[in-house]
Amino acid sequence: MSAPKVLLAGLFHETHTFLDETTGMDGFEILRDEELLRCAGDSSPMGGALEFASSKGWEIHPMIDFRAVPSGTVTDEVVETFWQEFQERWKPDADALYFVLHGAMASESICDVEGEILKRIRSLEGAGEMPIFGVYDLHANFSPAMAEQADALVAYRENPHTDAREAAIIAAGLLQRRFDSGNSPAMSFASPGIMWPPTGVATAVDPLKALEAAARTIEVNDVRVWSVSVNAGFGFADTADTGVSFQIVADTGVDTTGHLNRLCTLANELRLIGYPKDRLVSEVMPEVLTPAAGLTVLVEPSDNIGGGAPGDVTGCLRAVIANEIPDSAVSINDPDAVAALKSVSIGEHSKLAIGGKGSRYDEGPLELEVELLSKSDGRFELENKKSHLASLCGDFFEMGPCAVVRHGGTRILLTSKKTPPFDLGQWRSQGIDPENLNLIVVKAAVAHRAAYDPITTRSFTVDTPGPCSSNLTQFDFKHARAQRGR
């Protein structure tokens, strides 16, 4: 065939439905038309799709890309604006649609936004038989509607997501296979009825390690199978689809029930491993205080920014300050605190209410006397352009106006935008070398490991009051059906 005409669009949000906030239009970065082509060459899934398209000579028709970092329930306005703008750019004569999705987006009135949007797309002129292919995040709460409405979607295989670009290329390769062979695949999926917290689904360890390996084995052994995706799910969302699932793209008509059943059985066998038990910070502190050479990392998953938490939970900050840990650092997202330093000069002291403003689970701001060390615009270039963060933002990140303050031996990086701690450029751009610290607090579950593990001597994962606690039974689920605790 001549150069295939491929529509390109993106809709990307991991929705934490237990946060107090909603995520409106101002929470989204929106690229329209030619602006999408800016992602070419970067490490995002959109960049991967564009790279593949150009290598195969596809004629790309960029539509729209809506993306936001994980946060609270999306407003209906966002979904309807996306849909309006999508329709305005729709081309009924295109050969395919390539979609970059997250797969765990929920709005005020739609629990399964991706499924609903795919359904609406199928009703557009020319869309009935049009191949809809794409890539999505491993944390998707994959739905029956997504499997029914799209032809072939491929999940990332790594968590932390170091392979977002590669997964996008795999998905684009499947679309090329569709063009070359003329064969349409279909998706099937099944859920084992399990929900694991983000701390339980790193792919370097079981249960995800074993499940990913089983998925790759099926791909190798069954030529009728185009791809197998392991969906870890995103537990901080109260939707009927929340939880672990498996999804297979195969030749149309192939019965994949046997493969899916085996994956579900394996998940159930490994179920308990997916529930790590984080100890209270107060229990862990005596061990933290025993001296060790090199960097100690205190991981605070209850304030997992990558999972939508506010990044301003004060549990670990309080422990670090109370124990006067020298050469320590904590990053707190607090635009009010940054603004309060506006008229303060470098080297001056000031009283500041830090953090504790973004979650009902926290005990509130921590009042500290601090010295202002520096201010910046908060923009930094990623040191690792294949990182989990690159899968979200490309090559640069904007922390918003920032300030570094000091209280005793603790330096506190105050940001104005939530900054997932997945790249050390966050610190070095602010004049702080994390390798030379004694202790650093990291507000993450798993995705920080690629950046921090190489410089970490020892690491403690602790439980503090916050909206992304590994204990899923603390949340008041109404719609979710999957089992969510031991």
Ligand SMILES: [Zn+2]
């Ligand atoms: Zn993810």
